[in-house]
Amino acid sequence: MYGGGYIFEETKNGSPENEDSRKLEIFEARIAAGEKIEPTDWMPAEYRKQLIRMIEQHAHSEIIGALPEGTWITRAPGFRRKLALMAKVQDEVGHAQLLYSAAETLGKTREDMINDLITGKSKYSNVFNYPAVTWADTAIIAWLIDAGAIINQVANSKGSYGPYCRALERICVEESFHLKYGHDNVVFLATGTPKQREMVQDALNRWWPPIMHFFGPSDKISVHTETLMRWKVKMASNDDMRQKFLDMYVPKIWELGLTIPDPLLKKNEETGQWEYTEPDWQEFKRVINGDGPCNKERLAVRRRAEEKGEWVRLALLRSEEKYTVPLS
Amino acid sequence: MKEFNELNDKKTTAIKDLLYRLADDQLILGHRNSEWTGLGPILEEDIAFSSMAQDKLGQSQALYQLLHQIGEDDPDTIAFTRKVNEYKCCHLVEYPIGEYNFSLMRHFLFDMSEAIRFNMLGSSSFEPLAKISKKFKGELKYHTMHAVTWINQLGHGSGNSPAKIQASLDECFPLALGIFEPSGYEDILIGEKIFFGEKELQEKWLEAVIPVLKNANLKIPDIKNIKASYGGRKGIHTEYLKPLIDEMTEVYKIDTKAEW
Ligand SMILES: [Fe+2]
Numbered sequence: 001m002y003g004g005g006y007i008f009e010e011t012k013n014g015s016p017e018n019e020d021s022r023k024l025e026i027f028e029a030r031i032a033a034g035e036k037i038e039p040t041d042w043m044p045a046e047y048r049k050q051l052i053r054m055i056e057q058h059a060h061s062e063i064i065g066a067l068p069e070g071t072w073i074t075r076a077p078g079f080r081r082k083l084a085l086m087a088k089v090q091d092e093v094g095h096a097q098l099l100y101s102a103a104e105t106l107g108k109t110r111e112d113m114i115n116d117l118i119t120g121k122s123k124y125s126n127v128f129n130y131p132a133v134t135w136a137d138t139a140i141i142a143w144l145i146d147a148g149a150i151i152n153q154v155a156n157s158k159g160s161y162g163p164y165c166r167a168l169e170r171i172c173v174e175e176s177f178h179l180k181y182g183h184d185n186v187v188f189l190a191t192g193t194p195k196q197r198e199m200v201q202d203a204l205n206r207w208w209p210p211i212m213h214f215f216g217p218s219d220k221i222s223v224h225t226e227t228l229m230r231w232k233v234k235m236a237s238n239d240d241m242r243q244k245f246l247d248m249y250v251p252k253i254w255e256l257g258l259t260i261p262d263p264l265l266k267k268n269e270e271t272g273q274w275e276y277t278e279p280d281w282q283e284f285k286r287v288i289n290g291d292g293p294c295n296k297e298r299l300a301v302r303r304r305a306e307e308k309g310e311w312v313r314l315a316l317l318r319s320e321e322k323y324t325v326p327l328s
Numbered sequence: 329m330k331e332f333n334e335l336n337d338k339k340t341t342a343i344k345d346l347l348y349r350l351a352d353d354q355l356i357l358g359h360r361n362s363e364w365t366g367l368g369p370i371l372e373e374d375i376a377f378s379s380m381a382q383d384k385l386g387q388s389q390a391l392y393q394l395l396h397q398i399g400e401d402d403p404d405t406i407a408f409t410r411k412v413n414e415y416k417c418c419h420l421v422e423y424p425i426g427e428y429n430f431s432l433m434r435h436f437l438f439d440m441s442e443a444i445r446f447n448m449l450g451s452s453s454f455e456p457l458a459k460i461s462k463k464f465k466g467e468l469k470y471h472t473m474h475a476v477t478w479i480n481q482l483g484h485g486s487g488n489s490p491a492k493i494q495a496s497l498d499e500c501f502p503l504a505l506g507i508f509e510p511s512g513y514e515d516i517l518i519g520e521k522i523f524f525g526e527k528e529l530q531e532k533w534l535e536a537v538i539p540v541l542k543n544a545n546l547k548i549p550d551i552k553n554i555k556a557s558y559g560g561r562k563g564i565h566t567e568y569l570k571p572l573i574d575e576m577t578e579v580y581k582i583d584t585k586a587e588w
């Protein structure tokens with residue numbers, strides 16, 4: 001799962017310099033006509049660079065995102081939930097695998113990407129720097145974070161880079177199951193015992209600010225992304241995606257009798273836009289730059305996994321037998 | 329179902345004991361294997377261990393369901409509310425996941441026994457168990473194929489890989505022999521043609537695992553001088569089971585009457 005919380009690198013407006021203007025023209029015309037760009041096609045260096053960053057960050061978000069939910073697999077209550085959560089988190093790891101492959105087509109290896117992740121050079125979705133405190137947090141994550149991810153991923157799947165779009169189409173199918181699982185889970189808690197209701201309300205209170213952060217800073221304060229939007233790298237504005245999310249999910253949350261911890265949240269019937277308390281973008285920045293409640297832990301876990309698994313990867317590297325890809 | 333009504337008391341007890349042993353092994357090892365989620369040495373193995381863990385969980389659920397049909401509680405209640413000494417799993421499945429070589433070796437030794445066991449149980453005189461066992465065969469075939477491939481690869485791998493695999497074979501072997509701890513019902517299970525018995529299973533298992541291990545360049549432990557880790561089938565467990573059960577039931581026990 002992944003949001004628009006991605007901070008694009010500043011690009012110069014208009015045509016990038018130092019590119020062959022004739023090639024650039026053809027490239028942009030193809031994109032405008034809705035064609036997909038494939039790995040062997042000519043592309044501006046800036047396009048390649050921004051795509052690698054974005055897909056890589058998406059992939060990292062999938063494996064880091066597996067951690068907060070993954071820790072609840074061993075505690076899931078009952079067979080039904082345990083099996084469903086296992087399958088869900090497994091899917092997320094599979095998404096990482098697909099996305100690393102998509103990014104590799106642009107010339108950066110999985111190993112290099114993972115190295116950049118564990119050294120902190122490359123980012124992942126900010127929401128995963130928050131802890132899943134109780135079982136109900138996993139329900140809220142699976143429902144609302146995955147819902148947000150779907151909005152972002154459906155938009156991105158209509159982008160211009162072929163391998164990324166195809167990966168996203170497959171991912172979105174699986175995400176829709178996650179959303180169903182998450183919703184079902186929240187419904188059971190919200191309509192359950194007083195204790196269960198309390199758990200799920202607390203979890204919603206905890207997760208609302210990260211959810212509002214999920215789509216990234218308001219367009220008013222984001223870096224300019226006109227070129228990236230013209231190249232169909234960035235597909236929707238952060239604020240538009242946030243509005244879409246609120247439109248789809250606030251009524252569903254209210255329907256369950258849950259309270260959203262924002263007294264200013266309401267739909268302005270005249271403009272059709274949701275009004276809300278402006279999320280704390282200072283906190284967002286602080287957390288994305290490493291100072292969130294779980295940044296250190298997440299990276300430490302990932303680093304430990306990489307270190308512990310290193311001998312296996314080395315053994316395979318020089319083993320004569322070819323690795324057999326598992327079935328699912 | 330007709331078969332159930334015909335069961336006499338002694339036979340029922342023997343079948344239940346067998347089913348608990350099978351189901352608890354699957355539940356606990358499935359639980360353990362799921363702990364690799366997000367932490368595997370490569371993403372592909374992360375996914376493979378999760379997939380096998382899901383199969384095991386599903387199999388345990390099916391076996392508990394069978395127990396439910398012959399008078400025990402429903403699967404969730406059985407799996408999530410029993411006391412530690414009421415579990416009948418073997419010691420091998422209880423151990424923490426450790427390093428990947430330990431988990432891999434356990435997966436190999438255990439799943440090889442499972443594949444043979446459920447193959448044998450496919451012709452059990454207890455029809456419902458025979459039916460289920462046939463269903464498990466396909467899943468287990470993939471599990472053993474996965475295990476054999478990896479044991480072979482890492483046994484022939486570079487660096488310290490062979491040494492690590494050898495060390496986990498030596499560590500796992502006494503625990504693995506504990507899989508075949510005879511129950512108090514071997515005679516009736518064999519006599520009634522419900523199950524061929526642990527002794528025969530162990531022999532067949534040795535015949536299957538030794539060639540694979542040799543092929544992977546590993547030294548076979550001296551079986552005659554190894555003390556099998558018994559006790560699990562009688563509810564006497566290692567120190568690792570209780571924390572596992574506590575963790576597994578943590579949420580469920582917030583309210584066992586609630587629907588989760
Ligand atoms: Fe995902």
Ligand SMILES: [Fe+2]
Binds near residue numbers: 001174178
């Ligand atoms: Fe998801």
